[in-house]
Amino acid sequence: MSDVVLHVENLSKQYRIGEIGTGTLSHDLKRWWAQMRGKEDPFSMVGQVNDRTKKAESDFVWALKDIDFKVKKGEVLGIIGKNGAGKSTLLKLISRVTAPTTGSIKARGRIASLLEVGTGMHPEMTARENIYLNGAILGMTKKEIAIKFDEIVDFAGCALYIDTPVKRYSSGMRVRLGFAVAAFLEPEILIVDEVLAVGDAEFQKKAIGKMKEVSQGGGRTVLFVSHNMGSIRTLCSRAIVLNQGQLVYDAPADEAVNFYLTTQKEKASINLENRTDRLGNGKLLFTNITMFNKNGEVCTEVVSGDNIKLMIEYRTKADIMANRFLLGITFWDKDEHRLLGFSTDEMGVEIKRLEKKGNFTLEIPSLSLRGGNYDIKLVATEGGTQMDNMLDNIAGALSISVLPGDFWNVGRPNRSGSMVILNGLVKHV
Amino acid sequence: MSKVTTKKWDLIIEPQQGLLDVNFKEIWNYRDLLFLFVKRDVVTVYKQTVLGPIWFFVQPIMTMLVYIVVFGNIAGIPTDGIPKPLFYLSGIIIWNYFSECFLKTSDTFTVNQDMFGKVYFPRLIMPLSKVVSGLIKFFIQFFLFIVVYLYFLVDGVPVQLGVELLLVPYFIVLMALLGLGFGLIFTSMTTKYRDLKFLIQFGVQLLMYATPIIYPMSEIPEKIRYFIFFNPLSHIVEGFKLAFLGQGSLTTSGLLYSSVCTLIVLIVGILIFNKTEKTFVDTV
Known part of the structure; x- marks a missing residue:
């Protein structure tokens, strides 16, 4: 050894959160008083796990606990x-x-x-x-x-x-x-x-x-x-x-x-509600975008050739004519080239009514992108793609990273470098 | 087996150890750092100034002149028959050393928080280096005092050296340690309670008036002398004046009192400092 x-x-470190300075004297006195009576430190009892997403329940937090x-x-x-x-x-x-x-x-x-x-x-x-x-x-x-x-x-x-x-x-x-x-x-x-x-x-x-x-x-x-x-x-x-x-x-x-x-994957459902870098008249707002990998787990990292699913949630603030509605989902590379996309009108997707809240899903059976990082852009319009009809438009709603995978089913991963792979067949004759 | 292995650890970091746990050996190991800090202080103070080290002399001379005019001539406070320049200058330089030790160490944590937040070295090195660099400044000003002293001696003014001259090094050490002790206490407290910072500012000035710097102890009315006696600095200053100028009231009990005070303040200072240095980064 x-x-x-x-x-x-057993290493632990506790920090006071919030303003240090005022009130410490009274804390110190209470601590000292507790020590004098042989009791435990009254403030170390209330410490909580260091979770930044929640509001603090006490003034103390464990930055490290029992390492x-x-x-x-x-x-x-x-x-x-x-x-x-x-x-x-x-x-x-x-x-x-x-x-x-x-x-x-x-x-x-x-x-x-x-x-x-x-x-x-x-x-x-x-x-x-x-x-x-x-x-x-x-x-x-x-x-x-x-x-x-x-x-x-x-x-x-x-x-x-x-x-x-x-x-x-x-x-x-x-x-x-x-x-x-x-x-x-x-x-x-x-x-x-x-x-x-x-x-x-x-x-x-x-x-x-x-x-x-x-x-x-x-x-x-x-x-x-x-x-x-x-x-x-x-x-x-x-x-x-x-x-x-x-x-x-x-x-x-x-x-x-x-x-x-x-x-890390847990956090991959992206809230779009507070995005300000968006265009459109706001009658419809995208609220969330989530990607699922082939096992149905939420993620931002997928493998080339795998089945993936996207879920896009929205809410509406006014009535929208469903027959004129269009949802566009496009994939962009880091140099802002549009690589591929889906348009509900072209695809003949039947949309009967847009409720106050709802969601669309997109399933891609075999992801035809090589390894690399891509941005997904969401567009919603009501009758054509002119600016006036724009409901919501968020570029880079979700950034995904595609890991090299076995798209071609040949037992080894393909190369990286942003590019669309088109399913086809090459033969030597 | 486990006992054997624990012995081999070079370093054990634990939460708040015992109060008396001051690692003097470690401080000794870092002695080179202490002298490099001293060098830094001395070398950099008057960089890019025209007069350079002459500034060391300007401050006490100007202060002396002001005291002669204000306290000596306008207020007419007697100086025990000692030439005014000598009387004030001796007080000023010994007081300067105390206030230097006190003020420079009293902001150790706040001034060095960046460095302390990044690297570990025994924190006590920093205030100690201030005391040593203050000592160098003291000697330079002491040299000035000697020059003025010799001038008056040649002039035939009846100033006489006392046997207390042998105690002068002890006086200087007492001054340094008293300043250091107070400084350590104050810097430890200011990490949490910044209020003290304001107290120090004028506190030191007021303390000077409670010390026989601008007046001799013998001029104090019996009633107030009691208060001045309780100031441990009084006896040191009086002793210093007695040693060089032959005038001053130093009693054995007074000196003993000052020594005990110094010891207590220093020990309390080191203990509080030692306790604070471990976690001050979190509260400063």
């Missing part, structure tokens, strides 16, 4: 979760910026965050002075910095300006300088938060590269937070999924990513 370098046990995991030496652990799932809070606790409410974290070796670069740099001081200061803030001794000084300067590429105040540097150079110091810190446990990564794409690449190098070469441990499932899959050996402050899944990276993507 000695190769466990990080052990997180438990171990990380072994040399392991690259991915941490995934939606915004607000508790990823950053977890990293804050591990990097000791703030203390947990309950539970403990035990670690072997130095912990450092790669992307909090340039912390404490002073613009009036020269690069040389700042390297020492910044290094010391990150926990290096003067001696250690002196040994690595040349390498750091080299890596940052600022040898020429080493005695120039940092305020004369471009922001990019400042970031490079800060990053160089952090990169040569060589901690045993490295924290990389891609979400917070500053700088351009090249810099992010460099950071990821350094992280790879650290985990593979040095046998050091990396904690990696990212919203990019691709990088989690390729870089991490294991991943944990956080949801509303709780650890919901802990598995090899591939499995964890799959789990995360499936749980």
Whole structure:
């Protein structure tokens, strides 16, 4: 068991929500009074799970609740979760910026965050002075910095300006300088938060590269937070999924990513009621659009060649002549090319009456789009497609992503790249 | 087995540990950082100014001149027979050091919240560095005092060094620790209750008038002297003046009182600071 370098046990963090400042004195006094009588903290009892979609029932919320995991030496652990799932809070606790409410974290070796670069740099001081200061803030001794000084300067590429105040540097150079110091810190446990990564794409690449190098070469441990499932899959050996402050899944990276993507699907019914980027006279409004995959599950991600179903809900504010009504559903690629579409009038769809509320469904037996991202546009008119007759019109009502699939039934997926596939037959004669 | 493994952890992060749990060893490990912060403070203060370090002298000289005019000549407060410049200057520099230690450490959390919110290092390093950089400033101003002192000595003015001169380093340490202690208490409280920020602003100024800076202790009427005695700063300032100017009232009990006060304030300060530093990021 000695190769466990990080052990997180029952870790919880509670936050006060709402305004901090007023009223805290009375809370503090009540807390103190409860403590004096040997009772439990009266405010920790009312904490609730961190669910942002609901209105708070109490003033306290658990940003993290009972997190438990171990990380072994040399392991690259991915941490995934939606915004607000508790990823950053977890990293804050591990990097000791703030203390947990309950539970403990035990670690072997130095912990450092790669992307909090340039912390404490002073613009009036020269690069040389700042390297020492910044290094010391990150926990290096003067001696250690002196040994690595040349390498750091080299890596940052600022040898020429080493005695120039940092305020004369471009922001990019400042970031490079800060990053160089952090990169040569060589901690045993490295924290990389891609979400917070500053700088351009090249810099992010460099950071990821350094992280790879650290985990593979040095046998050091990396904690990696990212919203990019691709990088989690390729870089991490294991991943944990956080949801509303709780650890919901802990598995090899591939499995964890799959789990995360499936749980994400729940939210795929898109409410259109509050969209303002719409045209039309408003006699009819699209209220919801939902996509179902071949298993009838709500989703925004489907596979090329699969059966899919769309459900479009609407409500009306005035009487609409059903015989003149037209619903158009069109698929667009990201370059705003219209690729394919469905028009109820052309298709001879029989619409007898439009009630106050109702819905249309569209079934596509075999989705003939290659892998890529597409937007679905909805149009409703009352008699022709002229502007006057427009009832409602929403471009990009739903964005879907199509994964490469086996449209042709040949046992392997087709290629990506937005394109319509037309069912046909090619023969060599 | 489990006992063996727990020993090997280099770092254990837990919620609010015991009050007395101050990690001095860790602070020692970060001593390089302390000196780099001091260097940063000293080097950057007067960057891009024409007069540079001369500003260190301008402030006490100007203050001294104003005091001579206002308190010495207009108000006519006696100075125990000591030349006015020497009397005021000695008070000003020792007071400056106290207020520097106090004011600069009293906003540790609010000023550094960005840095503290990103990286961990023992937070106590920051106020300690302010005390040390304040000491450097004190020595520069002390040098000014010595120059003025020598001028009057050559001029034949009867100022005499006391045996209390040996206690001067102790006075300086007391001043620093008292300022640090108060600063730590105040910065810890201001993370939650910003009201104190306003109190500090004029509080320090008012405190100066409750300390024998612009008047000698001997001039205080018996009734009020009782109050001045309770100000731990009084004895230190009087002792400092006695050491260099041969005039001042320092009693053993007074010095003992100041020392005990300093110790209590410092310990309370460190404990509160230590408790606050762990979660202040959430409440600041």
